[in-house]
Amino acid sequence: MSQSKPILGASPLRKEGRAKVLGAAKYIDDQSLPGMWHGATVRSSIARGIICSITFAPEIDWEQFAIVRASDIPGENTIVHLTKDHPCLAESQVNHPEEPILLLAHPDKTALLAAVRGVRIEYDELPGVFTIEESEAAVENNDAERIIWPGSDAGGTANCFKQYLMYSGEANETEDGLAAAFEAADFIVEEEYHTGAQEQLYIENNGVIAECNKDALGNVSDVCVRGSMQCPYYVVHALTLIFNLPEEKCRVIQVETGGAFGGKEDFPSVIGSHAALLAMKCGHPVKITYDRAEDMAATTKRHPSRTRHRTAVSKDGKLLGGTIDVAIDGGAYATLSPVVLSRATIHSPGPYKWPHIRVRAKAMATNIPPHGAFRGFGAPQSLFALERHMDKIAKTIGLTPEELRRRNFLGTGDRTATGQLLNEPVDMQHLLTRALQESEYHEKLARFAEENKHSTIKRGVGFASFMHGAGFTGSGERRLNSLVHLDVLEDGRPQILVSSTEFGQGTNTILCQVAAQTLQLPYEDILIAQPDTSVVPNSGPTVASRTAMIVGKLVERASHQILATLREQEDLPEEHTREQFIAAAQSYRAKHGSLRASVRYEPATKIYWDDELYRGDAYPGYAWAVYVAEVAVDLNTYMATVTRFDALQEVGLVMHPVLAKGQIEGGVAQGIGYALYEKCVWKEGRMMNNQMTNYIMPTSADLPPIHVHFEEVPSIHGPGGAKGIGELPMDGPAPAILNAIENATGIAFNTIPLLPEDIFERFTSFTEPAHGGSEDFDPTHLGEFLPEAVA
């Protein structure tokens, strides 16, 4: 073997790092094509209504513009996800503010400013619904005026995109078990939890450049879209319907992408289709880039949620049974809501043993721009509820949060709520022990209790225990049927061909590490092709914490296949040098013309999943974690600040320590924003704070030292044992922080984002029990430092 040290587990330079640092990396807005025009979108100014008329201001010379309406779409007017309810351009009715109605293009970007304002649209307004509760009420009251979404053949019903009913066993037996559990329970603990929308806030806004060619008859022959995105083949799929073209005539190229976080999973299909339609209309390449205000107002955010828990517990702290009702706000169209809801559903029971559990989940329609993918994908919502609820149970029955969890943790050989056998080692007990030690939890618990008596700054610690499933849910990976190529080029250097994209998280680097490690070659020798669907195969979307584990495993298998070929046919020795590899590869190429390995996804073990019953092996592998937050709540300002954060996770194998630590730190920072800062202010479905001055993302001055700790227990599902970690760090911070705030103040807050104004309201209105019921306020925690305003 030519490498003395393994490269998997080392931290080589990022493949594209040098270009990024030197400013040489070309993002979409750095690029231009000859004769390129610019595009802009005319959007609805109301939440819901019938389009009565569209008129064009007479002072503008409209001859200079290309104008695309719904009627210009050669194929289907739909942005396809799971159903076809989402139009590419609104035709007769709009269902949310900022809905695209018309597209304009002009050679001069500046000319578009007045032109967009010069399109006047009149509406016959219809009543809108803007919350989960309003949407439910319309269904319950049979209020036809407020049924804003009719249902679909893909399983939706009026105002409801999707419902799941998940049992921990056979349905009737589980219902009987639940009835018995609640009968026998020493305590029944109930609570409702809410989470808000969250903007992804990638640094680079959405943007694309599209080209369109026509045949001699003037029909569209092929289209090409390049831009900032996560999933090139999703955009291909969208274009095939819009243009009624076969896949090979819809080429999509991912260019350097400045962050995504899920915000570029489904949305590029929209902006990509728009730009391609304008290119068709004007006969030039067309670039559309959104500015921050348009990106924030019009594109997807994390689904707001409401989760209700009802739990039967014995006095010694055993969970006997539980029901969980999860509702998410999907916005105006189904988009990815059913799959976000799926992940919320499956993660809602957490890392605990439930003898009997029933989870009901639904995604409701509202007249808000569609909510979409965002790191965590439903899990942060239901895990927030669960981990707050575990602290509530502990408090109710008089156990510590630690002891309650210890008595109910899943372990090796147990079955999850979906019936999945945990045959790979799981040790939550150890993770909890270590996380509490690393964070000095017990010492702080005692010290803060003492110090808080004499201070207007109340400090506290809290934690959350959780897991995140890597890869697509259930049978998803099998359906994706991902394909990876590994070529060896003329000079003997291997090149990875995947549609998996780099958008800051490290895809390029880790996949090259896997190939280098397996092929016994220097990391620098490995190339990775730009994701261009005319060149790379469909290795699936870059989502769901699947790239390291699933695609990485495919790269590992392809590398083994190359080695096997060269060993068999070119007598490459088991331990080879770089020179031996190149010589063998070149010799093979001389005889065969090329050297390529192609591998398709195959589960490492038998994976059973029943989509109807929602039972079976929900995910190939899970990363397990315990996160500990330390907070300070200043009673002069009611501001809660995270003062230290410890994140411990078991991730199989740390492929690249620097990138892995960065992933966790970034996710924790995003989670702190989710918990304490980032609030979408809505008015009639429109985001009112669509600028970074008023949508408050925490800065480095607001973030604490984040201590990242890893445990490694290799999994058979990933390369070298690695599991996915991309989304995991989004799940734990919010409940850990609110648990710590309860520890600091004695007040249970069950809604995020939790802003100083919310804390203030609870501190000044404690005489009338508010949201948290009986545990609302414990004056002993405040002592003589009760602010005078409320005394």
Next chain:
Amino acid sequence: MRSDVSLYDLSAPPSLDAALAILAKEPGKYTPIAGGTELMVALGVGRLVQHSLISIQHLRELRFIRVDDKAIHIGAGTTFTDIRRSQAIAEDLPLLIQSASWTGSIANQNRGTLGGNICNASPAADTPPALLAYGATVRLISASGTRTMPYSDFHLGYKKTVLRPDELLHSISVPRDFSDYRQYIRKVGTRNAQSISKIALAAIAKLEGDTIADIRLGAASLTDRPVRCSATEAALQRQRIDGANLDATVRAARAALATEAKPIDDIRSTAKYRAAVAANLLEEFLRSL
């Protein structure tokens, strides 16, 4: 960029006199622009209504920090960074240094000016509370002469000042001698950096034994303009802060502040929160004396 820059014009006169002459010739036509940290944001989002701008950023006559026996005189074109680097201001006016450090980012501080911060007249601006507490005076200049007035008289209402269309703010003068005053300043923003104040309070007080001999309070986001809290100051004059009397003094202070606090609900916070936190900050100051 949501504005068509070709629809805007900008002139950059070579001297202060030339700038004043242009303003005098067509009063109201031009909007002065210094660092542009406010106006360029408005331009970017397509909301800059003033289409004729006159740049005063380069005018050396407006960028100075001069110290004499009684006061520090700061030119309106002095940047936040200039202020933060001034030894004299650091020694005599620590609250001004602190408030200059709050504004925006380092890049904003390199461009933004003290004059712009005052003339933009945002009720949430960072430097006014300190300047109000210190009892600053402002010097206004036009082609027809200069006038001087207490800074506390400068703001007339929301984004309204005494400045005439032909006038510029020339300089701010701040008395130096606060060495025997206790000083306090705190901003409560939406986050710890790059934020706009939900509430801010600057306070200085001189004690004679346990009695407040002099107290001055300046606040941001408490009313429609940066405000000096005169009623609260009056209520605290000659009040005692020893153990037996502190609680009564604090109560009187909170009650007085409540009479002059007129905060609003907006996208950043609520009126109730602002009023309560302003009182908490005042109490924090009084209890620290």
